Amino acid sequence: ASHSNENSDSPFKVPTIKFTKLFINGEFVDAVSGKTFETIDPRTGEVITRVAEGDKEDVDLAVKAARRAFDEGPWPRMSGAARGSIMLKYADLINEHIEDLAALDALDAGKLFNWGKAVDIPNVANLLRYYAGAADKIHGEVLKMSRELHGYTLREPIGVVGNIIPWNFPSTMFFMMSAPALAAGCTMIVKPAEQTPLSALFYADLAKQAGLPDGVINVVTGYGPTAGAAIASHMDVDKVCFTGSTEVGRKIMQAAATSNLKQISLELGGKSPLLIFDDADVDKAADLALLGILYNKGEICVASSRVFVQEGIFDEFEKKLKEKAKDWVVGDPFDPRSRLGPQVDKRQFDKILSYIEHGKREGASLLTGGKPAGNKGYFIEPTVFTDVKENMKIATDEIFGPVMSLMKFKTIDEAITKANNTKYGLAAGIVTKNIDIANTVSRSIRAGTIWINCYFAFDCDCSYGGYKMSGFGRHLGLEALHKFLQVKSIVTPIYNSPW
Numbered sequence: 001a002s003h004s005n006e007n008s009d010s011p012f013k014v015p016t017i018k019f020t021k022l023f024i025n026g027e028f029v030d031a032v033s034g035k036t037f038e039t040i041d042p043r044t045g046e047v048i049t050r051v052a053e054g055d056k057e058d059v060d061l062a063v064k065a066a067r068r069a070f071d072e073g074p075w076p077r078m079s080g081a082a083r084g085s086i087m088l089k090y091a092d093l094i095n096e097h098i099e100d101l102a103a104l105d106a107l108d109a110g111k112l113f114n115w116g117k118a119v120d121i122p123n124v125a126n127l128l129r130y131y132a133g134a135a136d137k138i139h140g141e142v143l144k145m146s147r148e149l150h151g152y153t154l155r156e157p158i159g160v161v162g163n164i165i166p167w168n169f170p171s172t173m174f175f176m177m178s179a180p181a182l183a184a185g186c187t188m189i190v191k192p193a194e195q196t197p198l199s200a201l202f203y204a205d206l207a208k209q210a211g212l213p214d215g216v217i218n219v220v221t222g223y224g225p226t227a228g229a230a231i232a233s234h235m236d237v238d239k240v241c242f243t244g245s246t247e248v249g250r251k252i253m254q255a256a257a258t259s260n261l262k263q264i265s266l267e268l269g270g271k272s273p274l275l276i277f278d279d280a281d282v283d284k285a286a287d288l289a290l291l292g293i294l295y296n297k298g299e300i301c302v303a304s305s306r307v308f309v310q311e312g313i314f315d316e317f318e319k320k321l322k323e324k325a326k327d328w329v330v331g332d333p334f335d336p337r338s339r340l341g342p343q344v345d346k347r348q349f350d351k352i353l354s355y356i357e358h359g360k361r362e363g364a365s366l367l368t369g370g371k372p373a374g375n376k377g378y379f380i381e382p383t384v385f386t387d388v389k390e391n392m393k394i395a396t397d398e399i400f401g402p403v404m405s406l407m408k409f410k411t412i413d414e415a416i417t418k419a420n421n422t423k424y425g426l427a428a429g430i431v432t433k434n435i436d437i438a439n440t441v442s443r444s445i446r447a448g449t450i451w452i453n454c455y456f457a458f459d460c461d462c463s464y465g466g467y468k469m470s471g472f473g474r475h476l477g478l479e480a481l482h483k484f485l486q487v488k489s490i491v492t493p494i495y496n497s498p499w
């Protein structure tokens with residue numbers, strides 16, 4: 001299967017698709033049912049290619065392979081250093097294919113090609129390197145027991161892991177979940193989102209080239225309610241990591257509870273506040289606010305979708321925002337001039353537009369945007385609503401698109417109350433030069449990450465994840481490594497104590 005420029009008017013070179021089958025036990029195979037599904041180019045709505053549609057039977061085969069690789073294979077038994085060196089090789093191979101991988105995500109998810117090349121894909125390699133470096137530093141503790149006992153702990157890999165990946169960061173999320181699991185010595189079944197299966201299959205091929213033993217990483221492409229649900233309810237999967245909607249997170253938790261009580265970690269929705277105080281540099285604050293909602297076309301769970309500005313600078317801020325929004329050019333993700341590509345699919349496109357209509361009906365005013373951009377594909381203009389009331393749907397629901405709700409506040413206390421007035425708690429931003437405000441507000445907001453005078457300041461070493469209904473468990477940092485390990489205590493009497 002291949003895709004060329006023939007069925008689109010894009011002047012940009014798009015990649016040839018090499019891998020479209022499931023990857024199980026080190027081999028590319030068709031789905032047991034023989035079924036395939038379409039993956040769509042969001043620039044045009046046209047079919048890119050067909051990909052194997054994995055379902056329960058395929059998940060069973062992938063779990064068997066992962067189980068065998070865990071129970072009998074070398075991966076969890078080899079030294080951490082040996083696992084680390086295979087992971088470093090994997091990172092190098094990814095680095096050699098940065099362009100191919102960035103192009104696959106641009107084509108499949110509408111992500112900016114240049115950004116993928118400069119940031120997303122190099123960072124994937126860095127993630128592998130970070131956890132490769134941790135693989136030989138996993139150890140337990142010697143315990144200070146209160147009796148004549150010698151006690152120590154081991155940190156052992158949790159086993160077979162299911163990683164259910166969202167479509168907004170197909171590459172980053174693949175490795176945010178899989179790199180720490182690999183370092184820990186786990187084996188896994190990765191299910192990419194049905195909208196964006198292509199890069200995951202490319203990573204499967206590179207895993208084999210890097211020397212990962214068969215069965216350590218299996219990739220099952222397919223739909224959520226079939227393949228995804230089969231992973232969540234599988235009796236032989238020890239842990240499921242899920243990143244996606246709150247609604248599906250709830251289903252994963254139910255499936256885990258009614259099957260084998262597998263551990264889960266959930267990274268779910270957000271409605272993150274950005275609080276801008278009177279002393280802020282208005283120009284920089286406006287740039288940050290636009291970045292916070294428009295980066296990756298708003299398809300990012302930590303997007304700053306609620307922007308609260310203190311009354312002293314509100315009018316000036318609003319004016320700047322309107323001016324600067326024009327710099328966010330919507331266009332083909334392969335075009336270096338574009339800053340916003342298309343939304344991932346028709347469903348998201350329709351959902352975002354219906355929120356915009358809802359905002360208008362509820363009485364919010366459009367400062368800018370509010371319409372589709374262009375007449376084909378799933379492009380939407382950068383959209384800012386002002387005159388927003390806190391209880392409007394656009395201010396409470398996660399829209400997952402380039403739609404900002406701009407609101408005003410007077411005092412610090414009011415800012416904190418408003419920031420916390422959400423069921424979510426993924427991230428928050430604060431813009432101020434006043435250290436007292438920064439300290440007070442950052443400690444008062446119930447969210448997993450607080451960015452002061454920056455936004456999206458991610459780093460391998462800095463974990464993030466949810467408070468409240470944004471989920472539990474952390475991505476990145478050593479926190480993420482520990483979620484793939486479990487503690488075993490070993491105790492033995494010392495001296496010939498009368499036990």
Ligand code: ADP
Nearest residue numbers: 165166192193223224225228229244245248251
């Ligand atoms: P969105 O609603 O934003 O598309 P989802 O939360 O539905 O995001 O999707 C995230 C991932 O979860 C995808 O890989 C999807 O296939 C998967 N998924 C969807 N429904 C289920 C389900 N019932 N069980 C397991 N996985 C699912």
